[in-house]
Amino acid sequence: MVLHTKANHRDLLIELIRTNFKLRYNNSILGFFWVLMKPFLYFLMLFVVFTAFRGGEASAEYGANLLLGIIIYTLVNEGVIFGMHALTDLAGVILKVNFPRQVAVTSAVFMAVVNFAFNTVILLILAILGSFAPTIEGFLYFVFILSMTIFALYSISLFSSILLVKIRDLHHIMELVMQLVFWGSAVFYSIDDMSGAFGQLIRLNPLALVIHASRKALLEGDIIHVKAMIIMSLMSLALYFLGNLFFKKNIKRIAEFI
Template identity: 30%
Template sequence: MNLSSAFRLSPAQAMPAAYTHLRNLVAYRELIYYLVVRDLRARYKNSVLGFLWSLLNPLALMLVFTTVFTIMRPGHNIQNYPIYVLCGLLPWNYFAAGLLGSTNSIVAGAGLIKKVYFPREALPIAAVLSQLVNFLLAFVVLFVALVVFQSPWSAWLWLLPLVILMQTCFILGLSFILATINVFYRDVMMIIDVVILAWFFLTPVFYPISAVPATVNLLGFTLPLHRLMYVLNPMASLINAYRDILYWGYRTDLDFLVRTLITSLVILIFGYWFFQRYS
């Protein structure tokens, strides 16, 4: 089936009952676990430091950004900048690595697909979950930084799993879409590299949103740039939530939680439907 002909299928033909698909995934949970472990072992195979790289990578990037923006080019006077940048850098690394790994998961797993039957969605799911493991391990760096800089622990820390879950749903939704398109058009991987780089600079990962003009005039219209960044860029909203909880120490706005949760679920459901339509 090619990409154009797939759009002629009805949603009823393309996606059976969600319960059936979820039941299949649960039945193959051991396979997903195996794929996650295999991916982690392959990533750190023949590596002297092994899983320590999941800690050293964000630590090194944090030191680079701290050196550049607080020593070489001070300006925004952000207190405890290492914590500030880690609150943006860790979620971003999870997003970028999860998206890149899952986009190529179906193509890379073609050999396994030909040998044995299993739910194809297990491949992008496993790719994202393996990056989730690295993401959770990297939190050690952030928590150590909180202790070193004597930053108070937030009473709203219990909201952190919800934010991580919302981000995971968002990544999975995009992964299903991109992994599907990548089967038909291998240019997707090259395009994603460029898009993620541009997306990184359009997201307040290492800079405060106050560094961006609050409004911008375009063709005679005044656009609320700050609001558009959060509404049109889910990663900006998610990173803001991480900072609210871990850096500022207060509860992120309820309307944000509801809006971001709905957005993440819509993208996840659409992405899964899109994936099943071409399976």
């Protein structure tokens, strides 16, 4: 019975992911092609602009670092936004079908993960052209960082998906917050180049550390910020337990707000 229930939940998760996919790309002319094009066009724009600021000096290393930063930021941005809309986007399904509502949150965050997986294709091509080859240790550390980040996004979404139903302006607030996060997350620069009070402030941003550690691990094979990653993992775990309690407490009354 337990295995049967888990199988049903898995099938439901797959179906909800398909539904999310159709809702987001069905009315788009280019459809899923935008998943690849958006970060790539963003990368080209920033690469051209900041290469000009660097005196026209372009390198595969800077390109790979920039693209990885954009891809990770896109994962976090989409994870936050998609997860926040998990309940409102599937309101029609939620009001008609009885299933664990956490599955809706999981499917929304997983959409961001799927997009991330496709975006890494571009990074892989650039890595091959630039002769970047991650070490086994570096790759495994990157997988750990990535897993921790995805888990944190899910934990945050347990709160935000409920709050958005009650506070609709949260969508606009979070879009503004994520724009500010972009400029403070070392996406198009390295925190190694930042010093003084501003540098210290940037280092307080968890996403900046995630991007920096990912770059070093995947592109150079260096293992850095281990203590910070462990602390963030523990914080994500605590956030998950609190988020789960918050979600279960409020989800039963959410139908009247949707």
